[in-house]
Amino acid sequence: MRMTDLILKKRNGAHLTEEEISFLIKGYVAEEIPPYQISAWLMAVFFKGMSFEETGYLTRAMIASGKVFDLSSLGGPLVDKHSTGGVGDKVSLILAPLAAACGVQVPMMSGRALGHTGGTLDKLDSIPGYQSVISEELFRKGLKEIGFAMTGQSKDVVPADRLMYALRDVTGTVESVPLITASIMSKKFAEGAQSLIFDVKCGAGAFMKTPEAAEELAVSLVETGRSLDRKIVAVITNMDEPLGRKVGNFLEVEESLACLRGEGPEDLMEVTLRLTAWMVVAGGIVPTVEEALDLCKARLADGSAMEKFLENVELQGGDRKALLERENKARPLFYKDITAREEGYVQSIDSYALGLAGIPLGVGRNKTEDSVEPLVGYELMKKKGDSLLKGETLVRIWAESESALKSIEGQVRGAYSIAAEKPTTTPMILKEIKAL
Amino acid sequence: MRMTDLILKKRNGAHLTEEEISFLIKGYVAEEIPPYQISAWLMAVFFKGMSFEETGYLTRAMIASGKVFDLSSLGGPLVDKHSTGGVGDKVSLILAPLAAACGVQVPMMSGRALGHTGGTLDKLDSIPGYQSVISEELFRKGLKEIGFAMTGQSKDVVPADRLMYALRDVTGTVESVPLITASIMSKKFAEGAQSLIFDVKCGAGAFMKTPEAAEELAVSLVETGRSLDRKIVAVITNMDEPLGRKVGNFLEVEESLACLRGEGPEDLMEVTLRLTAWMVVAGGIVPTVEEALDLCKARLADGSAMEKFLENVELQGGDRKALLERENKARPLFYKDITAREEGYVQSIDSYALGLAGIPLGVGRNKTEDSVEPLVGYELMKKKGDSLLKGETLVRIWAESESALKSIEGQVRGAYSIAAEKPTTTPMILKEIKAL
Numbered sequence: 001m002r003m004t005d006l007i008l009k010k011r012n013g014a015h016l017t018e019e020e021i022s023f024l025i026k027g028y029v030a031e032e033i034p035p036y037q038i039s040a041w042l043m044a045v046f047f048k049g050m051s052f053e054e055t056g057y058l059t060r061a062m063i064a065s066g067k068v069f070d071l072s073s074l075g076g077p078l079v080d081k082h083s084t085g086g087v088g089d090k091v092s093l094i095l096a097p098l099a100a101a102c103g104v105q106v107p108m109m110s111g112r113a114l115g116h117t118g119g120t121l122d123k124l125d126s127i128p129g130y131q132s133v134i135s136e137e138l139f140r141k142g143l144k145e146i147g148f149a150m151t152g153q154s155k156d157v158v159p160a161d162r163l164m165y166a167l168r169d170v171t172g173t174v175e176s177v178p179l180i181t182a183s184i185m186s187k188k189f190a191e192g193a194q195s196l197i198f199d200v201k202c203g204a205g206a207f208m209k210t211p212e213a214a215e216e217l218a219v220s221l222v223e224t225g226r227s228l229d230r231k232i233v234a235v236i237t238n239m240d241e242p243l244g245r246k247v248g249n250f251l252e253v254e255e256s257l258a259c260l261r262g263e264g265p266e267d268l269m270e271v272t273l274r275l276t277a278w279m280v281v282a283g284g285i286v287p288t289v290e291e292a293l294d295l296c297k298a299r300l301a302d303g304s305a306m307e308k309f310l311e312n313v314e315l316q317g318g319d320r321k322a323l324l325e326r327e328n329k330a331r332p333l334f335y336k337d338i339t340a341r342e343e344g345y346v347q348s349i350d351s352y353a354l355g356l357a358g359i360p361l362g363v364g365r366n367k368t369e370d371s372v373e374p375l376v377g378y379e380l381m382k383k384k385g386d387s388l389l390k391g392e393t394l395v396r397i398w399a400e401s402e403s404a405l406k407s408i409e410g411q412v413r414g415a416y417s418i419a420a421e422k423p424t425t426t427p428m429i430l431k432e433i434k435a436l
Numbered sequence: 437m438r439m440t441d442l443i444l445k446k447r448n449g450a451h452l453t454e455e456e457i458s459f460l461i462k463g464y465v466a467e468e469i470p471p472y473q474i475s476a477w478l479m480a481v482f483f484k485g486m487s488f489e490e491t492g493y494l495t496r497a498m499i500a501s502g503k504v505f506d507l508s509s510l511g512g513p514l515v516d517k518h519s520t521g522g523v524g525d526k527v528s529l530i531l532a533p534l535a536a537a538c539g540v541q542v543p544m545m546s547g548r549a550l551g552h553t554g555g556t557l558d559k560l561d562s563i564p565g566y567q568s569v570i571s572e573e574l575f576r577k578g579l580k581e582i583g584f585a586m587t588g589q590s591k592d593v594v595p596a597d598r599l600m601y602a603l604r605d606v607t608g609t610v611e612s613v614p615l616i617t618a619s620i621m622s623k624k625f626a627e628g629a630q631s632l633i634f635d636v637k638c639g640a641g642a643f644m645k646t647p648e649a650a651e652e653l654a655v656s657l658v659e660t661g662r663s664l665d666r667k668i669v670a671v672i673t674n675m676d677e678p679l680g681r682k683v684g685n686f687l688e689v690e691e692s693l694a695c696l697r698g699e700g701p702e703d704l705m706e707v708t709l710r711l712t713a714w715m716v717v718a719g720g721i722v723p724t725v726e727e728a729l730d731l732c733k734a735r736l737a738d739g740s741a742m743e744k745f746l747e748n749v750e751l752q753g754g755d756r757k758a759l760l761e762r763e764n765k766a767r768p769l770f771y772k773d774i775t776a777r778e779e780g781y782v783q784s785i786d787s788y789a790l791g792l793a794g795i796p797l798g799v800g801r802n803k804t805e806d807s808v809e810p811l812v813g814y815e816l817m818k819k820k821g822d823s824l825l826k827g828e829t830l831v832r833i834w835a836e837s838e839s840a841l842k843s844i845e846g847q848v849r850g851a852y853s854i855a856a857e858k859p860t861t862t863p864m865i866l867k868e869i870k871a872l
Binding site for chain 2: 039167
């Protein structure tokens, strides 16, 4: 087998076999195939695409390039969720304990904030004492005893993806749906999930800007999963504005606690319940999403989901009491209310702009080596469709310095678009695509 | 300037500026831009193409990567010819002395046989004593005193092309018209030509199989040349069968001598005269191709073209007397006549098959380090449209061993397709595209 022939085959629009894709990934990781051949193949994939079967072969070959967590001895069902990323997206913090309370095991390995989006690990680290990166032993213990645990992604998992992503980043081949699909799926399956639920965010603040782009990725994820005999549901959700009313590390932990009490904001509750319900269905706990939704609501109402969350906090070194004492009290030194200059209605909130403004504030980071601030962020007093009187607060910015506040004030104000007419509402759940 | 941005720009179908292309080529040659970025860009060029202006920028940037022969002090006009390559294509051997006899200077730097096509240098080396690779000093002397000289391509010329071709070869990016255009043109201009005539071969035995593919390349060569303010003519010529009646190194020298006496086969004479006439026009010797054709015919008739050829033989160490004594006499030890098994007409001769069969014979070579045989080859007794009686000889194969003869007999017979009907004739000159 010659790599040149595989490049030509893809360039000419043909499909590669599983053996060919396996040869390519093995050869790349073993440094037997040079990066200049891989990058030419990646560009050919960008233009010619891959079938769902090919994407499945690629996913499988990438999984085989590194460590695979076999969690099957824990009993399962092992179901995880992946989100394409959004501002204010604290769904994982609520969904994992809720799914666990319903009988699902959730082996959640997450990332840190980078660019305009926050990171689950940074949010968890804002809990007093919490260790967001734990040993495999403790991770397994959490899964077995509580039903979920949270940790960072292991460096040993899917090394092919790390190599290939670095190459894609400098060769103009990031925006390829099959490559994105294999990258996401290979990591989640290598980390031990049996079934996957995807939250494909759609809107100005999301990676997928249009319903068409979001659906293309959702279909690719589901159909590739089907070709691998996995249960997959992709839920396309609305990202016209940040999710919920709090953005920031500890601020999002607080909002997650509210949701676990059943008192969270409507948009966040709806998205979280829907995604968790599909996990419960994919895990085979109940047969229909309606039953799963009822079960989730019951687990919120009886306090068992909240209890799972707090058990995890204790397992991972956090202080349950200190957490609850700080809730809605721990705030940084400075704040600034951005107020309405005229009356009207909020039309949309540019979450991308808000996310970028959050970097100098300390919500997120530009480079992986930067640190974040636990307490800073935004409280959104007004969201899309809310009416405004002149002088009313749109958003409160929390900061650790006055200069940080000053530097982003204009950006935050600019993220709100306001007009006299009440905007039409968009549903939070735009579409669902399933392979069950 | 970041290479990643230039890849994205091309991937998205935009045109690069001259500064961007210059940055890219300089960076590649200086090893500041890694091959994996160049190969991704090459694949993007394969899919998105380049404008003629861009191809001109690429040509210019590639020329600037190495040594440039400045032959302008020789007086000129300096005009060269390039052929995309065919079997039996000995046009250069006739055209160079003929153009010189008409007052053009022809700085001809050629290659060796590789694969199914022969090489001008190998043909010249079959002349007793002839040195096909000479010093720059002797090359300039030949150009000044005779009007032409023949030598190999200098390693110092267009190093960017050598690097890039090696990369294209292993990344599935050879068949890209703008990349082929810049590769051909950059070398010819760096070697000192001011104007260029292209022989774009079209047919089963040629690099360009269809009239559409041949025209696409011809237009690219001419329009890129126009963007560089150069005089360019591309002549698309028919390659339904080998050119002339002799194929092989010394056999082709013999047929060239016959042409220089005005006695060559019709197809070869027609193509050679047309190409040479355009050189005479591009060189500004006479204004029209009709006048140029008349001048060429006069220079054949008065023996001055033949005299130029023999002067060059002497300049480059060859033995004029020994050459003429051997003409039509020097033959290898073995031959085999392939005869007609039934009566009919020759429909076509597969020159690709004939060329491949010539490799074990010693006409050509598989690898650059292989050697060739001077005297072996084919004499085509019958060509397309000729009528056949049963038992008549189609082609005589000349070989240095019986085993070589045996091994290719079937292949050579198979190259002839014969049927009862006389085939329709195709003109030799299919189309001409000009920037004058």
